[in-house]
Amino acid sequence: MKVAIIGAGATGLAAAWTLAKNGHRVDIYETSKGELGGIAGAMPIGKTRIDKIYHHIFTSDTSILDLIDEVGLSSEMMWIEPKNGMHINGKLYPFTSPMDLILFPAVNLVSRFRMGLAVLRAKTVSDYKSMEDITAKEWLVKKAGQESYDKLWKTLLTSKFDKDADKVSGVWIWNKFKLRGSTRKNINSESLGYLRGGFYELYKKLSELVEEKNGRIVYKKATRISGEGGKIRIDTESGTQSYDKCLFTPSPASLAKLCALPPDYLKKVAKIKHKANVCLTLVAKKKISDYYWVTIAEEDSPFVVFIEHTNLVKDEKYEGKTIIYLSKYLDQSDPFFVATDREIKKAFLEHLPKLFPSFSEADVFETHIYRSLDAQPLVGLRYSEDVLPLETPVKNLYIASMCQIYPEDRGQNYAVDRGIAAAKRLMEE
Ligand SMILES: Cc1cc2nc3c(=O)[nH]c(=O)nc-3n(C[C@H](O)[C@H](O)[C@H](O)COP(=O)(O)OP(=O)(O)OC[C@H]3O[C@@H](n4cnc5c(N)ncnc54)[C@H](O)[C@@H]3O)c2cc1C
Structure with a gap:
């Protein structure tokens, strides 16, 4: 079978490897010139690379861990206990363990107790369907109280969903509580995983393995996709190729721009919304905090997450440099998303010393x-x-995109899992 895969991200490469090792001929189309890994791609730093956007994985991420093992990279996995924090009301507090939550001074004692109970209660919910009809906000207010919602959870939801925080389903927050619980060794300690050299190393390895099996990475944008007599035709700026099947991995909205689809399907596509993200990476001389991940719950901050990557990952190839990511989720139509690099850098860097005074x-x-x-x-x-x-x-055109991951939330582990599952279905049908 000859298969086209659109996108050399985690989903596309996991699917491509599954097909290639089973004897199928695969072409992977990728828009970004020479880049692999999609959102989990990398950029060069010192004598190595780091992720373009901060990434870590959890001990419960078994699909990606199995794949890392299969391609021979297990020895490059690092497991580290993070130190996390929350910046709220002008102060930085530790926020790693349930104990930090219980001692968290920004809300009163009764609210803290109710918050702890809410987290525990979420873990006992086994069927996500019972959380589908209630928003995360309603569920949190009901279980943890209005005070803790207003002072804490609202900020956490807003940090991910911006203006849409109130619309988020209870399933999403249930999932977060469950996931964080399953990645703890004991109640107070959690381990996060990072692949030495960035997760790019996995994607590079997968692409090499696909090429060894006569697959190709075609660094060209698919500009049109069409079905013709059961075959799938892929157009690029430099020509057309025909395939038995095609797996598309970017968003459904981008598929709708490339392919003629019936109106009822387009209506479904239009219902699916994504938030955008802007991430600024700083490579600096000195460390500025002791924390890995700090949620910024300050209303005037232009970024909502601060990640000092080098407080989690120690690698001599960074040559002693400090690596920090500042991130903001926002509406796809927000003017800040298309602001110039200079404007984004100015807004973020002017604010950083207000939160971390040692930063210069x-x-x-x-x-x-x-x-x-x-x-x-x-x-x-x-x-x-x-x-x-x-x-x-x-016919013979399939889609496996981030928005189809449910009830779990997006992440490399599920991208790999769904990529492999999609490849298996293509082989079966
Ligand atoms: C800010 C942020 C932080 C994250 N943190 C984590 C984390 O800590 N841990 C974790 O596991 N996950 C994290 N994730 C999620 C993770 O990065 C994604 O779930 C995963 O990388 C998605 O992979 P994918 O292959 O499905 O999609 P993508 O990575 O989006 O890949 C799609 C690919 O398709 C290509 N493409 C698009 N259109 C075309 C076209 N017309 N022709 C050819 N190619 C095309 C794109 O260039 C891209 O390479 C994070 C994501 C974000 C945004």
């Missing part, structure tokens, strides 16, 4: 900005009704 712009060697349009699907009420199936209305 003079210590920054390099900055990089990465924009991601389809960064986080907006998981609303009864989202199960909106999830598109793998098959599209065009």
Whole structure:
């Protein structure tokens, strides 16, 4: 079987490897010139690379861990206990363990107790369907109280979903509580995983393995996709190729721009919304905090997450440099998303010393900005009704995109899992 895969991200490469090792001929089309890994791609730093956008994985991420093992990279996995924090009401507090939550001074004692109970209660919910009709906000207010919602959870939801925070389904928050619980060794300690050299190393390895099996990475944008007599035709600026099957991995909205699809399917596509993300990476001379991940719950801050990557990952190839990511999720139509790099850098860097007074712009060697349009699907009420199936209305054209991951939330582990599952279905049908 000859298969076209659109997108050399985690989903596309996992699918391509599954098909290639089973004897199928695969061409992977990728828009970004020479880049692999999609959102989980990398950029060069010192004598190595780091992720363009911060990434870590959890001990419960078994699909990606199995794949890392299969391609011989297990020895490159690092497991580290993070130190996380929250910046709220002008102060930085530790926020790693349930104990930090219980001792968290920004809300009163009764609210803290109710918050702890809410987290525990979420873990006992076994069927996500019971959380589909209630928003995360309603569920949190009911279980943890209005005070803790207003002072804490609202900020956490807003940090991911911006203006749409109130629309997020209870399933999303249930999932977060469950996931964080399953990645703890014991109640107070959690381990996060990072692949030495960035997760790019996995994607590079997969592409090499696909090429060894006569697959190709075609660094060209698919400009049109059409079905013709059961075959799938892929157009690029430099020609056309025909395939038995095609797996599309970017968002359904981008498929709708490339392919003629029936109106009822387009209506479903239009219902699926994503938030965008802007991420600024700083490569600096000195460390500025002891924390890995700090949620910024300050209303005037232009970024909502601060990640000091080098407080999690120690690698001599970074040559002693400090690597920091500042991130903001926002509406795809927000003017800040299309602001110039200079404007974004100015807004973020002017604010950083207000939160971390030891930071000085003079210590920054390099900055990089990465924009991601389809960064986080907006998981609303009864989202199960909106999830598109793998098959599209065009025969032999399939879609496996981030927004189809449900009830889990997006992440490399599920991208790999769904990529492999999609490849298996293509081989079966
Ligand atoms: C800010 C942020 C932080 C994250 N943090 C984590 C984390 O800590 N841990 C974790 O596991 N996950 C994290 N994720 C999620 C993770 O990055 C994604 O779930 C995963 O990388 C998605 O992979 P994908 O292959 O499905 O999609 P993508 O990575 O989006 O890949 C799609 C590919 O398709 C290509 N493409 C698009 N259109 C075309 C076309 N017409 N022709 C050819 N190619 C095309 C794109 O260039 C891209 O390479 C994070 C995501 C974001 C945005």
